[in-house]
Amino acid sequence: MAVLEKPVAAPRARPREQSPFARIAGDFAQSPVAIAGLVVIVVIILLAVTASLIAPQNPYDLAQLDIMDGRLPPGSSSADGLTFWLGTDDQGRDMLSGILYGLRISLIVGAGSALVAGLVGTSLGLTAAYAGGRVEAAIMRLVDLQLSFPAILVALMILAALGKGVVNVMLALVIVEWASYARTARGAALAERAREYIEAAECLALPKWRVVFRHLLPNCLPPLIVIGTIQVARAIALEATLSFLGLGVPITEPSLGLLIANGYQYMLSGKYWISFYPGIALLVTIMAINLVGDQLRDVLNPRLQR
């Protein structure tokens, strides 16, 4: 059994004692850009997790905001001595605190929706590939239908029906994203399905769920991990878009997208900082995730092995 579960695709050229994880880590480390991306992601996650400890202000507590501190340029001080290093928005919200808390929402929404969509999409994709027949046809036509609509349109319609809120945004993103996982999982599973180890597992009369999730799934993971990282970045960008359009998170608990939207109308009057800094934070986050995702794709794709 243990032998059967080993990835058959493991390259023979590698020394036998090296575990797959160590090999992947080693290959990954060959790109300094990807390492930098990973470091940035770790730093961003740390900042987001500790936001409530390190932020000078709780930007979600209306009692801590004062409208008289609104639209102050970076470096100004409030009436009670707090320094706004990145300025304030129109409600007197400290932009630095807003960005830290906003990162937290963006990451929770991005990672959470990518994870749930991944679970749902992968399960359906594997089921389709393994079951075949009508089940496959039904699931895959649903995927086609889903992918034929622009993601932003679907998400807008869902939010218009459900109303705003972090949970609703995540739900909308899951509904938008699951299809790409399903399609990828099915493609990978169809290739693996014909392999001998699956046949062997079936010959042992193992329950179907066990064949699918213990034998088929681990061997389909590499492309799914790659899709997963890309989808996290995509979900963060999509959440920012939805919030920018006024349909995402509540206005008193802004995410990065909403912070950018708040400052958008002040761009012509020279108050750049309200949109600029959250924009930079969003850009850096998405770029770091994409860099890591690109390198993962190279490392996990056997065809690109040197």
Place this chain on the structure above:
Amino acid sequence: MRFKGVAIGSLLMAAVPVAASNALAQNVTVAVGAAVGSIDPHYYTLTPNTSLDANVFERLVETDAQARPMPGLATSWKLVDDRTWELKLRDASFHDGTPFTAEDVAYTIARVPTVVNSPGSFAIYTRPITGVEIVDAHTIRLSTANVYPLLPTDLAQLFIIPHKLGANPTTEDFNSGKNAIGTGPYRFVSYKPGDRIELERNDGYWGTKPAWQHITYRMITNDAARTAAMLSGDVAMIDQVPTADIARLRADKGVSLWETVSLRIIYLALDQGRDGPTPFVTGPNGEILAKNPLKDLRVRQALSIAINRPAIVQRVMEGAAIPSAQFLPPGSFSYVPGLVPPPTDIAKAKALLAAAGFPNGLKITLHGSNDRYLNDAKIVQAIGQMWTRIGVQTAVETQPWSSYAGHATKLEYSVFLQGWSISSGEASNPLRALVATFDAAKGRGTVNRGRYSNPALDSLIDKAVSTADDGAREALLIQATRMAMDDVAIIPLHNQKNTWATRAGFTYVPRADEETRAYDLRPAN
């Protein structure tokens, strides 16, 4: 160089760049911020539509920039008995040359209620008229069922069209231009929905000659694009100057700003219709309250005096509003002298809440739109801050108007932001629409979404609207307004200011009713 730029510009764009000193100055482009939906002047009681119509058509009674009635197509009007008005009509002619007569007035009054598929009918202004009698070509008598002193005010909403159009003129024929024949200073040429309307000078206009040969009336609904068009000199004038850009435009020497206090009141409606729990107000820990706290005057007073209106005006509206404690801005007919916003008093607000039985405050979800009124989403957030300081934990929820309006009309909210444009310029309009007891049959309280109800106030309003003497009626309206405000039927926040920007070298007369009229745009000399 400059000439070349202008020549290329005019080749590239249909709109010719404007400068007052330029030889091409006979052509002027005006950009408005809200799309004109129809040219039919009786299709929809919507300000963007009537604003355009006011360039082409005229009313019997016109209003000046401050919404006070003045002669329009009627030169004078008087009561001949209790219920009959006699109007003397002006010597004027329509764009096609036919003279304007009493027959056109009768025709218009008959046509208004027959407009097909009207989303907001002008029939509210013709309904009081029960009889029309043509005395001669330039005299007409209109009778009403009851004593109705507001008839001239209602007539100030009705555009006159020629009877030559025949039976059942269609809205489509107005949009195509076939029926778009008025007596106004500019003649309709063409209409591209969502883009522009072209107007030509009416050389036979009875009043002062219009200043421009040709007007391009563009619709630029994106705020930033409209400001950019003004800054680049593409257009001579824009309306609805975004408040965020006012400071920037004021500092620009090439631009002049023209502003006036508008007749639009922005206020909070409070659910007073439910006796039991109201959906979005709970105790401080989220516990359902057996009684609706908004029915308690002290709670309403606390919520009102917690709001720092000058701060909202200064910081959120950037000065483009005046703090208000009643319906109308100062200087209007039936403005209540001395009724100004209460000073913000956090200690007193807390004491009022404690006296009402809520020493630990309340929890409220405040609702608002985010794309309808100037800075609506920011206003509710700012109020959220202010209420949190008196111990009312406030969550703020905003939605696009399209879905928000539906919920508000279904009375699903507890405390919510509303705006109302008092087109008549006097208090009987908001008193009847916003705070009178809801009664669809009588047309009372039609926009009273908090369902405030006070029989004493209702009878005072009834008495006021059937009082013919202006002085006595104004005194009654003042008394009624004061009664509604003392009882905090609604929480008034501010009267918006309407702001237009023109290139330097133009003058404009800013209007309280938000209408953008090319006729009022003139070269400065």
